[in-house]
Amino acid sequence: MATPGSDGIQAVDRAFDIVESLNDLDGAGVSELADHVDLPKSTVHNHLKTLERAEYVVRDGDEYRTSLKFLQLSETARTQQELYRVARSEVDQLAEKTGEISALMTEEHGRGVFLYRSRGSEAARIDTCVGDRVPIHCTALGKAILAFLPEGRRTEIIDRHGLSAVSPNTITDREVLAEELESVREERIAYDDEERLNGLRSVAAPILDGSGSVIGSISVAGPTHRMRGDRFETAVPETVLGIANVIELNLEHS
Amino acid sequence: MATPGSDGIQAVDRAFDIVESLNDLDGAGVSELADHVDLPKSTVHNHLKTLERAEYVVRDGDEYRTSLKFLQLSETARTQQELYRVARSEVDQLAEKTGEISALMTEEHGRGVFLYRSRGSEAARIDTCVGDRVPIHCTALGKAILAFLPEGRRTEIIDRHGLSAVSPNTITDREVLAEELESVREERIAYDDEERLNGLRSVAAPILDGSGSVIGSISVAGPTHRMRGDRFETAVPETVLGIANVIELNLEHS
DNA sequence: TGTATTGTTCCGCGATGATGAACGCTTATG
DNA sequence: CATAAGCGTTCATCATCGCGGAACAATACA
Numbered sequence: 001m002a003t004p005g006s007d008g009i010q011a012v013d014r015a016f017d018i019v020e021s022l023n024d025l026d027g028a029g030v031s032e033l034a035d036h037v038d039l040p041k042s043t044v045h046n047h048l049k050t051l052e053r054a055e056y057v058v059r060d061g062d063e064y065r066t067s068l069k070f071l072q073l074s075e076t077a078r079t080q081q082e083l084y085r086v087a088r089s090e091v092d093q094l095a096e097k098t099g100e101i102s103a104l105m106t107e108e109h110g111r112g113v114f115l116y117r118s119r120g121s122e123a124a125r126i127d128t129c130v131g132d133r134v135p136i137h138c139t140a141l142g143k144a145i146l147a148f149l150p151e152g153r154r155t156e157i158i159d160r161h162g163l164s165a166v167s168p169n170t171i172t173d174r175e176v177l178a179e180e181l182e183s184v185r186e187e188r189i190a191y192d193d194e195e196r197l198n199g200l201r202s203v204a205a206p207i208l209d210g211s212g213s214v215i216g217s218i219s220v221a222g223p224t225h226r227m228r229g230d231r232f233e234t235a236v237p238e239t240v241l242g243i244a245n246v247i248e249l250n251l252e253h254s
Numbered sequence: 255m256a257t258p259g260s261d262g263i264q265a266v267d268r269a270f271d272i273v274e275s276l277n278d279l280d281g282a283g284v285s286e287l288a289d290h291v292d293l294p295k296s297t298v299h300n301h302l303k304t305l306e307r308a309e310y311v312v313r314d315g316d317e318y319r320t321s322l323k324f325l326q327l328s329e330t331a332r333t334q335q336e337l338y339r340v341a342r343s344e345v346d347q348l349a350e351k352t353g354e355i356s357a358l359m360t361e362e363h364g365r366g367v368f369l370y371r372s373r374g375s376e377a378a379r380i381d382t383c384v385g386d387r388v389p390i391h392c393t394a395l396g397k398a399i400l401a402f403l404p405e406g407r408r409t410e411i412i413d414r415h416g417l418s419a420v421s422p423n424t425i426t427d428r429e430v431l432a433e434e435l436e437s438v439r440e441e442r443i444a445y446d447d448e449e450r451l452n453g454l455r456s457v458a459a460p461i462l463d464g465s466g467s468v469i470g471s472i473s474v475a476g477p478t479h480r481m482r483g484d485r486f487e488t489a490v491p492e493t494v495l496g497i498a499n500v501i502e503l504n505l506e507h508s
Numbered sequence: 509t510g511t512a513t514t515g516t517t518c519c520g521c522g523a524t525g526a527t528g529a530a531c532g533c534t535t536a537t538g
Numbered sequence: 539c540a541t542a543a544g545c546g547t548t549c550a551t552c553a554t555c556g557c558g559g560a561a562c563a564a565t566a567c568a
Binding site for chain 2: 513514515516517518523524525
Binding site for chain 2: 008009011012013015016019020023026027046047049050051053054055056058065066067068069070071072073074075076077078079080106108109113115129130131132133
């Protein structure tokens, strides 16, 4: 509007708006959707018809749903990531060894994305799902990545997304974060002390490729009462580092 | 083209064409993509810019990739399916009990979609992935669904997709299929005797909801040399039926 | 250094997507 | 039972907006 033709193709933007709304609403009718995206019913209807013909949307009785074609898309998108193919089974092992939740993260558009997650026998109940996107500064996984990104990229990301507080312990000061990232670079280990979620602590290590660029990170997360003392400070970090090294080795030979 | 305004919104169709091509090509540059979808570079570029801004596409060095935002979409789409939430752990059990591959399927747009899959200890190596879409007439899972769909829907699907042969054993005759579906309705069990893949046999049962409509099916699949005789004809079918009943029960109370 | 690709920008034209009104239809409501 | 309110759908008009060719820039290659 303000900048005339500088934004993307409206029809496409709207189509994805509709798809996302459809997801948020757990399926919806034309009118409900039209109201939600603030567009005339006819426009929404036209989009739905198009999306249905392309099989990205499904009519389920009296409402529309997003189809499982997205499952197909995402599954190949994920499998294309070498990191996922290589790290997946190692993350399973990490969960099994520690009994806690283990996760695999990568970065996209300045946010952290959970690529995979595995639950050990003692694992806390689920709080995040595969595919979830979280602010990168408030998780051990994110900080492990952030620390090893090139300086330019790092400030670009922080400038764009800021350091919003998502829990009382979240680091919101650039100075403090910079210092912590410095120590992450030294130890190759990042910690999260209830910075995203009260009662949850985690330990993460970055995964670097052959050229030394970060391509993701792995972690172990558990309730604070189990993640403390020597276990939190030494045992778990060592295990995580060990698995990280195995993954990096496997990445080289493939 | 031939029918002027009767097809959907072109911009949206093209956007999805591009996304799919991007997936097929494992990431690509503008020119390569433009060539693949047979459109001018500038048009493709415009779409990519739009998709990137919406975070559905990512620039990875010198080429574009589909982003993991699709993972987020598909994960919520899948979790919205009550069938998935309820049946998932039962499918795990089915795999564990039999040692083979167990799968969960549902129907969309007349095709079978794998919603979930679990591997037992003896499981054959993977041949299909979650999200894959297969012709519905050539799998036990598909036939279990097809048999319990309303007459109208069934013929509509067969009319639309035909009965193409995907293996030497595939049923391609409507009469033959109709007879087999009749027996599926009686037994509540469908078989696949190498009809989709040479050397692979499977046994499936439909899942009906409270009102008696099919909402999916579950199966056990294994190599022909293990799936035969009494095991193929009695033992496995009984196990599958048992789990199917459990799932149906759980569906009622939720 | 020249050449052949690549990704990107620009702009005018004309197709085409957006729109509101109108149509059946089913479901609340008096 | 009649009326009204809501739904999804269709239609035709108009201005917009996406399209595409050509020009440009930035690289890789010989």
